Amino acid sequence: MKNQRVYQMSFASVYPLYLKKAEKKNRSKEEVDGIIFWLTGYDADSLNAQLVKKVDLAHFFQEAPELNPARKEIKGVVCGVRVEDIKEPLMQEIRYLDKLIDELAKGKKMEKILREPSP
Known part of the structure; x- marks a missing residue:
């Protein structure tokens, strides 16, 4: 039930x-957006449309144009x-974004x- 409220x-x-x-640590909106674009496949226009529509987290991830397959490389602890x-699966997607931020x-x-390979 708790997760349902989050979604x-x-x-x-x-x-x-x-x-x-991010901004508290001198990082930019562009970097936050870049992370969201990388993870979900949204671009500036489609992200803005989701914000205007005030979609819930469940629909935000369900409607994502293309979840990045490299997101499975995200490891670590968020909220313990x-x-x-x-x-x-949906909670994992949410926590992937939390971890990247x-x-x-x-x-x-x-x-x-963004898990880019080293040159």
Whole structure:
């Protein structure tokens, strides 16, 4: 039941929290958006449309144009839980995004956050 309430939260209500967390650590809206684009396949226009429509988190991820297959490489702990061990698919998607924003706020380089191969 607790997860159901999380899924019903609008992405528009969570997005400013991601921005605030990043900007507090001198990171930019463009970087936050870049992470969202990489993870979900949204672009600036489609992300803005989701924000305007105030879609819930469940629909935000269900309607994502193309979830990045490299997201399965995201490992680590968010809220005391290892993201790779989360069994519920939607909660795992949400926590993937949380983990990437955490990495941004901790000062990781975008190339590392976006799991780009080293040259």
